[in-house]
Amino acid sequence: MRILICEDSVLLREGLVRLLEDSGHEVVAALADTAGLVDAVRESTPDLCILDVRLPPTFTDEGIRAALALRVSHPSLPLLVLSQYVEERYASDLIAAQGGPLGYLLKDRVADVTEFVESVERIAAGATVLDPEVVAQLLTRRNRDERMLRLTERERTVLALLAEGKSNNSIAGMLFLSEASVEKHITSIFQKLGFDPEDGNRRVLAALAHIENSGFADPNTTNQGGLS
Incomplete structure (x- = not known):
């Protein structure tokens, strides 16, 4: 797989290059900022792009804005965004955007090389992979949505x-259920939320985007993230 990396930290950037190449992938470009990102994507035609959320010059949202721009210019390009901490607003912007496969992981996940490489490969293959911490905050911050309240604890x-990208078979194993039971839960979830259960990975994006945009967040609750 051909991978483009945009990460300002030299140590993390070089570490990503090393572990991905050691896993048999080709890093076609490794950038420190977004200045030449569009040209690099056009010229190197990567199969997946990895971006940090905070990049020079302001170290605020350059990576997210670059990712959203790539969603417009290269809508089918799989994207993996890395973040130091959970920042709900940035995750929500990406989830709500239309486009190809998406990953949003905390940088701590890179330490587990095997799991990280598996996540990269699943995203490139079309899966949606969201960090469990991101999922937890999106679901918790929207728990006043009446539609979410229709879900049972098991369905949540x-x-x-x-949303983490787990297959039905994996979920069945983790929850000690039959795969048929998992499929019934999924059907029930999307019936309650008003989404088609046959939409593949987009059903996860649609559900989370729906939750995020429902406007039921408590204005007195502060963001537990804080930047990833």
């Missing part, structure tokens, strides 16, 4: 695992 657990 299944939805969170789906």
Whole structure:
């Protein structure tokens, strides 16, 4: 797989290059900022792009804005965004955007090389992979949505695992259920939320985008993230 990296930290950037190449992938470009990102994507035609959320010059949202721009210029390009901490607003912007496969992981996940590389490969193959912490905050901050309140505790657990990119078989194993039971839970979840259960990975994006945009967040609750 051909991968483009945009990460300002030299140590993390070089570490990503090393572990991805050691895993048999080709890093076609490794950038320190977004200045030449569009040209690099056009010239190197990567199969997946990895971006940090905070990049020079302001170290605020350059990576997110670059990712959203790539969603417009290269809508089918799989994207993996890395973040130091959970920042709900940035995750929500990406989830709500239309486009190809998406990953949003905390940088701590890179330490587990095997799991990280598996996540990269699943995203490139079309999966949606969201960090469990991101999923937890999105679901918790929107728990006043009446539609979410229709879900049972088990259905919430299944939805969170789906958003992490887990397959039905994996969920069944983790929850000690039959795969048929998992499928019934999924059907029930999307009936209650008003989404088609046959939409593949987009059903996860649609559900989370719906939750985020429903406007039921408590204005007196502060963001537990804080930047990833």
